[in-house]
Amino acid sequence: MPWIQLRLSANEETAEKYSDWLMACGAQAVTFIDAKDTPIYEPLPGDEITYWSNTVVMGLYDASHDMDKAISYLQGIHPEGKNLKYKLEQLEDKDWEREWMDNFHPMKFGERLWICPSWREAPEPNAVNVMLDPGLAFGTGTHPTTALCLTWLDSLDLSGKTVVDFGCGSGILSLAALKLGAEKVIGIDIDPQALQASLENAKRNGVEDRLELFLPKDQPTLKADVVVANILAGPLRELAPTIIEFVADNGLLALSGVLENQANDLQNLYGQWCNMSPIAVQDEWVRLSGQKRP
Ligand SMILES: C[S@@+](CC[C@H](N)C(=O)[O-])C[C@H]1O[C@@H](n2cnc3c(N)ncnc32)[C@H](O)[C@@H]1O
Structure with missing residues (x-):
C-alpha cells in the first residue's frame, strides 16, 4: 500500500x-x-x-x-x-525491511576486519569476518561512531585481552574484539533488546562462550585491558567514574558518540586518569582514546 x-x-x-x-x-x-x-x-x-x-x-x-x-x-x-x-x-x-537489508553491505574496517550482513557471503573468507544481523539494536558499522571504534579495535593487538564494551547495542564491537583475538568480552547495555541481539550475533559467530552480557544494574566489577564505550557525550560525562573503573592500569580506552565541539571537554575530563591520544574524526563525529595511568 x-x-x-x-x-x-x-x-x-x-x-x-x-x-x-x-x-x-x-x-x-x-x-x-x-x-x-x-x-x-x-x-x-x-x-x-x-x-x-x-x-x-x-x-x-x-x-x-x-x-x-x-x-x-x-x-x-x-x-x-x-x-x-x-x-x-x-x-x-516498498518492502521497507528488505530495502534496509539491501543497503547493508559488507564493509572493511582497518587492515583486517570485515562486518558482513549475516545473509550475504563474506567477500574475503580468510579475513576477520563478523557476520551480523543488528535486529532492533544499534550498530551495523554504517554510522561513523561505530566505524571509529571498529577501526580502533582493528589497530590493537587484542590476543588474550579482556575487553569491556559499554553500550554494546547489536554486539558489533564485542564480536569484532572477540574475532580479533580477545579472550573475553563483557558487553553492557541498558536495553534488553540489545543484549538479546548481541547474544544472537555471538552465536552466529560461534563466540558466545567468550561473551558475557549484563544490564548496568547487574554489571560485574572487573578490570579490563581494553574498554570501548560508544554512547553520547552526556552519558560519557556522567558515567566517567564507572567507565574508568573498568580500565586496568595501563589499559586502553576509546570513547565514541561525541561531536567535534564536545571533544575538548571530555578530553580534559578523562585526561584526569588517562594519557589521551589525539582525537580521530569521521564526518562530524570524533573518537577519543587514551591509556590509563597506573
Ligand atoms: C550508539 S549505540 C552503540 C552500539 C554499538 N556499541 C556500536 O558501536 O554501534 C549506544 C548503545 O548504548 C546503550 N546505552 C545508552 N545509555 C546507556 C547506559 N547508561 N548504560 C549502558 N548502555 C547504554 C544504548 O542502549 C545503545 O545500545
Whole structure:
C-alpha cells in the first residue's frame, strides 16, 4: 500500500504534542527523528523520553487519506496557523525491511576486519569476518561512531585481552574484539533488546562462550585491558567514574558518540586518569582514546 508522510519541525517541548495532533488527524503511525542524525538512546527505566532540540515529527497516512482536511486541522490548532510549515511526501510502496537489508553491505574496517550482513557471503573468507544481523539494536558499522571504534579495535593487538564494551547495542564491537583475538568480552547495555541481539550475533559467530552480557544494574566489577564505550557525550560525562573503573592500569580506552565541539571537554575530563591520544574524526563525529595511568 502506498503512503503519505507529513513532516513537522519540533523541539523537546513540542514533539510529544505534535505527535498527538498528527494522530488526531488520522496518522497511522508517528515517528521522531533527530534533524542532526544523533544516534538513538534508550531512556533509563522510569525516565521520561527526551527528544532532541531539533526533532522532526513524521506522521504516516494511508495514501487515500484526506490530507487537505488533516492540514486544515493542524493549521487550526498550531500557533503558526495558516503559516504552518510542513512537508508532504509520497512514499513508494516498498518492502521497507528488505530495502534496509539491501543497503547493508559488507564493509572493511582497518587492515583486517570485515562486518558482513549475516545473509550475504563474506567477500574475503580468510579475513576477520563478523557476520551480523543488528535486529532492533544499534550498530551495523554504517554510522561513523561505530566505524571509529571498529577501526580502533582493528589497530590493537587484542590476543588474550579482556575487553569491556559499554553500550554494546547489536554486539558489533564485542564480536569484532572477540574475532580479533580477545579472550573475553563483557558487553553492557541498558536495553534488553540489545543484549538479546548481541547474544544472537555471538552465536552466529560461534563466540558466545567468550561473551558475557549484563544490564548496568547487574554489571560485574572487573578490570579490563581494553574498554570501548560508544554512547553520547552526556552519558560519557556522567558515567566517567564507572567507565574508568573498568580500565586496568595501563589499559586502553576509546570513547565514541561525541561531536567535534564536545571533544575538548571530555578530553580534559578523562585526561584526569588517562594519557589521551589525539582525537580521530569521521564526518562530524570524533573518537577519543587514551591509556590509563597506573
Ligand atoms: C550508539 S549505540 C552503540 C552500539 C554499538 N556499541 C556500536 O558501536 O554501534 C549506544 C548503545 O548504548 C546503550 N546505552 C545508552 N545509555 C546507556 C547506559 N547508561 N548504560 C549502558 N548502555 C547504554 C544504548 O542502549 C545503545 O545500545
